[in-house]
Amino acid sequence: MSKTLNRPIRILVAKVGLDGHDRGAKVIATSLRDAGMEVIYTGLRQTPEMVVNTALQEDVDAIGVSILSGAHMTVFPKIVEFMKQKKLTNVLLTGGGIIPESDMEKLKEIGVGELFAPGTTMVTIVDYIRGWANENRNF
Numbered sequence: 001m002s003k004t005l006n007r008p009i010r011i012l013v014a015k016v017g018l019d020g021h022d023r024g025a026k027v028i029a030t031s032l033r034d035a036g037m038e039v040i041y042t043g044l045r046q047t048p049e050m051v052v053n054t055a056l057q058e059d060v061d062a063i064g065v066s067i068l069s070g071a072h073m074t075v076f077p078k079i080v081e082f083m084k085q086k087k088l089t090n091v092l093l094t095g096g097g098i099i100p101e102s103d104m105e106k107l108k109e110i111g112v113g114e115l116f117a118p119g120t121t122m123v124t125i126v127d128y129i130r131g132w133a134n135e136n137r138n139f
Helices: 023-034 048-058 072-085 101-109 122-136
Strands: 010-015 038-041 062-067 092-097
Touching (some): 010 048, 048 062, 062 122, 072 101, 092 122
Parallel strands (some): 010 062
């Protein structure tokens, strides 16, 4: 018997740093909402600490970071660090944007979940988040 949550998945969609291109994040947020998830969108120019604090306050199952600025090797490790400090070890950190595959592998090694490149289907993203939440947040 597979595990499933008895409530909607709560996900925080964040834009970190000076990256001002948020159309993709808004499309993702809308698609996740349409898939039945509760979405909290932070808006632009968040710091890693702000993202983690919001995730904690909103009791989210997952954090999705959209990044197009090339700062992914700085932003994701800082978010992971703050998540550990705040004991958010049972929250998925995922995201997407312009991230080279070699960097994706390095980020996964430090605890980041799947990262999605442009062109990834929404079904793939929704299925991944749903699957992770059902396996790890069934309480």
